[in-house]
Amino acid sequence: xxxxxxxxxxxxxxxxxxxxxxxxxxxxxxxxxxxxxxxxxxxxxxxxxxxxxxxxxxxxxxxxxxxxxxxxxxxxxxxxxxxxxxxxxxxxxxxxxxxxxxxxxxxxxxxxxxxxxxxxxxxxxx
Amino acid sequence: xxxxxxxxxxxxxxxxxxxxxxxxxxxxxxxxxxxxxxxxxxxxxxxxxxxxxxxxxxxxxxxxxxxxxxxxxxxxxxxxxxxxxxxxxxxxxxxxxxxxxxxxxxxxxxxxxxxxxxxxxxxxxxxxxxxxxxxxxxxxxxxxxxxxxxxxxxxxxxxxxxxxxxxxxxxxxxxxxxxxxxxxxxxxxxxxxxxxxxxxxxxxxxxxxxxxxxxxxxxxxxxxxxxxxxxxxxxxxxxxxxxxxxxxxxxxxxxxxxxxxxxxxxxxxxxxxxxxxxxxxxxxxxxxxxxxxxxxxxxxxxxxxxxxxxxxxxxxxxxxxxxxxxxxxxxxxxxxxxxxxxxxxxxxxxxxxxxxxxxxxxxxxxxxxxxxxxxxxxxxxxxxxxxxxxxxxxxxxxxxxxxxxxxxxxxxxxxxxxxxxxxxxxxxxxxxxxxxxxxxxxxxxxxxxxxxxxxxxxxxxxxxxxxxxxxxxxxxxxxxxxxxxxxxxxxxxxxxxxxxxxxxxxxxxxxxxxxxxxxxxxx
Numbered sequence: 001x002x003x004x005x006x007x008x009x010x011x012x013x014x015x016x017x018x019x020x021x022x023x024x025x026x027x028x029x030x031x032x033x034x035x036x037x038x039x040x041x042x043x044x045x046x047x048x049x050x051x052x053x054x055x056x057x058x059x060x061x062x063x064x065x066x067x068x069x070x071x072x073x074x075x076x077x078x079x080x081x082x083x084x085x086x087x088x089x090x091x092x093x094x095x096x097x098x099x100x101x102x103x104x105x106x107x108x109x110x111x112x113x114x115x116x117x118x119x120x121x122x123x124x125x126x
Numbered sequence: 127x128x129x130x131x132x133x134x135x136x137x138x139x140x141x142x143x144x145x146x147x148x149x150x151x152x153x154x155x156x157x158x159x160x161x162x163x164x165x166x167x168x169x170x171x172x173x174x175x176x177x178x179x180x181x182x183x184x185x186x187x188x189x190x191x192x193x194x195x196x197x198x199x200x201x202x203x204x205x206x207x208x209x210x211x212x213x214x215x216x217x218x219x220x221x222x223x224x225x226x227x228x229x230x231x232x233x234x235x236x237x238x239x240x241x242x243x244x245x246x247x248x249x250x251x252x253x254x255x256x257x258x259x260x261x262x263x264x265x266x267x268x269x270x271x272x273x274x275x276x277x278x279x280x281x282x283x284x285x286x287x288x289x290x291x292x293x294x295x296x297x298x299x300x301x302x303x304x305x306x307x308x309x310x311x312x313x314x315x316x317x318x319x320x321x322x323x324x325x326x327x328x329x330x331x332x333x334x335x336x337x338x339x340x341x342x343x344x345x346x347x348x349x350x351x352x353x354x355x356x357x358x359x360x361x362x363x364x365x366x367x368x369x370x371x372x373x374x375x376x377x378x379x380x381x382x383x384x385x386x387x388x389x390x391x392x393x394x395x396x397x398x399x400x401x402x403x404x405x406x407x408x409x410x411x412x413x414x415x416x417x418x419x420x421x422x423x424x425x426x427x428x429x430x431x432x433x434x435x436x437x438x439x440x441x442x443x444x445x446x447x448x449x450x451x452x453x454x455x456x457x458x459x460x461x462x463x464x465x466x467x468x469x470x471x472x473x474x475x476x477x478x479x480x481x482x483x484x485x486x487x488x489x490x491x492x493x494x495x496x497x498x499x500x501x502x503x504x505x506x507x508x509x510x511x512x513x514x515x516x517x518x519x520x521x522x523x524x525x526x527x528x529x530x531x532x533x534x535x536x537x538x539x540x541x542x543x544x545x546x547x548x549x550x551x552x553x554x555x556x557x558x559x560x561x562x563x564x565x566x567x568x569x570x571x572x573x574x575x576x577x578x579x580x581x582x583x584x585x586x587x588x589x590x591x592x593x594x595x596x597x598x599x600x601x602x603x604x605x606x607x608x609x610x611x612x613x614x615x616x617x618x619x620x621x622x623x624x625x626x627x628x629x630x631x632x633x634x635x636x637x638x639x640x641x642x643x644x645x646x647x648x649x
Contacts, residue, residue: 012618013172014625016242017235026232033224033642037217040647043563046205049649060639068235069632078180085184089191096195100202 015073025067032060160620168619179626183633190637193589197644200581211582212648213291213571214279216270220646223266224638230259231635234628241621246614249624253608256631260601267594274583276304281587285580292571297491297507305515307342309524310496310507321497321505322528338528339463340488340508345521346459349452350387353377361400366457370395373407387449388412388422404448421448461525464488468511485513488526493574586645593641596634603627 036056040049066072071079165171201208237252278286278298288303290296295303299312309320322338350367353359355375359368362381370377371389379386379397386400391407397414405412405422412420412428420428421444428441447453468487488510492498497505508526512518561569607627610616616624 012242013169013621014176014242017239019236019239022232022235022239025235026228029228029231030225033221033228036643036647037221040217040643040649043649046209046649053643053647057640057643061636064231064632064636064639068231068635069629074176078176081177081180081184082187085187089187089194092191092195093198096199097202100199 015070017067017070021067025063029060029063032056032063160615172622172625175622175626179629183629186633186637190589190592193585193592194640197585197589200585204576204578204581206576207579207582208648209567210291210570210576211579211586212646214274214287214583215586215646217646219266219270220642223263224642226259226263226266227635227638230256230263231632233259234631238621238625238628241611241616241624242618244618246611246616249616250608250611253604253611253624257601257604257608260597260604263597264594264601267590267597278303279583280580281584282580285583287575290572290574292568292573294572295489295491295509295511296574297493297496297509299496302517302519304517305513306509306511307518307522307524308491308507308509309526312496317497317505317507320507320524320526322507322526323505338488338490338508338526340465340510340524340526342462342464342486342510343523343525344459344462345456345523347454347456347521350385350455351457353379355393361398367453367455369451371451387451389449389451404444406444406449421445464510486510495574495577589641589645593634593637596637600627600631600634603630 036053039052039056043049044052065082071082161168161171165174233252233255237249237256240246240249240252274280277288278284278300280286286298286300287296288298288306295306297308297310299310301308301310301312309322310317311319350369352369352371355370355372355377358378358380360380361368361383367385367387368383369387369389370393372393373390374392375390376394377388377396379395379400381398383397383400385402386395386397386404388395388403388405388410389407391409393407393410395403395410395412395414397403397412399416400414400418402419402421403412403414403417404420405426408423408425410422410426412426414429417428419442421442422428423444424441426441464486466484466487468489488508490506491509492504492506497507506528508524508528510524604627607623610623
């Protein structure tokens with residue numbers, strides 16, 4: 001470990017992460033884990049709680065990607081590859097959620113307790 | 127790069143490894159052993175590998191996103207399932223595993239640095255720490271999974287939980303839970319017996335009014351018992367199947383008998399009632415008050431309702447199975463009354479496992495999925511709770527007879543004297559107080575799971591299971607790297623495998639960073 005404490009530059013083939021950055025990232029991640037657990041115990045309302053938890057998760061994920069995975073110092077093309085995967089995944093989610101309002105509540109048919117007849121105008125013949 | 131041209135076939139011998147221990151990172155002791163011949167130099171090989179692993183990681187994101195879509199869609203439509211079911215998960219284990227994975231990510235990242243700087247001992251240490259953390263993660267996962275397996279908190283149709291998410295014992299279809307046993311007997315998707323209607327069960331009232339006589343029946347399996355000729359046999363004392371074997375004997379039975387087998391000729395049987403009498407042999411006589419099923423040949427004389435007069439019961443031909451002496455029969459060995467009533471789930475006092483209750487005790491269990499199959503019919507089973515954590519298999523059965531509560535009790539009943547088993551107490555006078563949000567949640571967790579809660583666990587096991595497989599695969603990769611690191615394969619100009627495995631390991635950590643709040647920390 002001699003003479004290797006500040007080695008932020010490119011060393012030969014690839015970037016070498018400094019010990020400071022590694023421990024700083026790991027420590028922040030652990031603290032954020034504690035924060036996310038504690039934040040759940042406080043009631044901000046279901047949606048805000050979910051929002052906080054997800055915001056912390058995204059922050060943690062960014063730290064992992066930027067520093068542990070060296071993406072900050074890596075080729076821009078690797079960022080493009082990874083971000084396009086994230087984009088595709090969010091398209092999956094987005095398109096699936098887009099038409100959720102279009103589905104009716106599913107009635108499981110029960111002969112002993114049939115669902116009520118639909119309310120509305122009689123369909124006209126023809 | 128400063129690389130010298132390498133030998134085309136990576137056949138360089140292992141001499142250079144003597145330098146490894148020095149840790150001098152400026153030493154470009156070029157060693158082309160692991161540079162494949164189709165790459166120009168070490169940099170070329172490293173860059174190609176790095177692009178490959180990033181493409182793989184992009185694929186991993188898409189791979190897992192399918193499960194995240196399932197999760198999000200289902201949560202959007204059924205938030206109540208998520209808010210109920212996540213209480214089955216222990217945040218403690220999830221948080222420990224998150225910390226373990228973050229620490230292993232740190233050691234994996236550090237391993238890359240150590241390899242880049244030619245620090246062989248540190249590299250070995252970092253890889254070993256990563257493997258240890260990965261195994262620790264799987265160990266904790268094993269604790270969680272085995273707990274769920276025992277409590278039958280599983281996916282799809284195997285979701286038949288022994289406890290509610292608030293820890294209150296519940297009726298199950300399997301009726302093979304640890305620490306408690308219920309009256310319900312399930313087979314082929316139907317509750318055959320042990321479900322009762324019209325038991326007044328209101329969770330908002332403490333000390334519910336159900337009035338049941340509950341008994342634990344110990345069963346023993348064995349061959350049918352033989353009865354001696356000339357003796358009187360009391361069916362009420364020892365039930366089950368009995369055999370009368372011999373010629374010309376007289377057998378007397380009292381009480382309600384289950385099944386009597388007669389093997390031999392010219393015997394005379396005198397009995398009160400029996401579910402079944404099977405006779406094999408000639409010229410036997412059976413006198414009884416009532417017999418449900420009769421098997422024998424035409425020479426059997428049978429008389430129902432004391433004396434020879436009266437209608438003859440239908441005689442079915444006897445088969446070998448009717449008079450099988452070695453037939454496996456179940457007998458009642460003992461009956462123990464369970465008089466103590468379990469304390470009901472009291473608001474603000476946690477679940478049913480609170481201290482102070484005596485064991486064994488019984489409680490009323492209401493689960494629509496187990497007992498009340500038909501709409502508009504509230505059916506209940508009786509659960510006997512034991513203090514231990516033992517499983518009671520087929521050797522134990524719970525019998526209960528419950529009195530239906532009066533439909534419209536008189537107001538005076540509320541203040542009636544407490545009886546032996548039911549204590550109508552102070553709480554019942556003010557049954558409906560406004561619940562706080564916290565109390566509502568607690569009440570919800572004490573009750574049965576909402577419909578389709580199994581879907582949460584289907585998604586839970588799919589996500590954590592797939593993630594666990596990734597952790598397992600990571601262990602194999604890191605063990606391989608550990609062996610190579612010990613052999614001294616990695617050098618500042620050749621550390622690609624460490625870097626790529628670390629990247630893979632970070633994405634495994636990354637997915638868990640999202641799984642933890644999504645599964646364990648639902649508010």
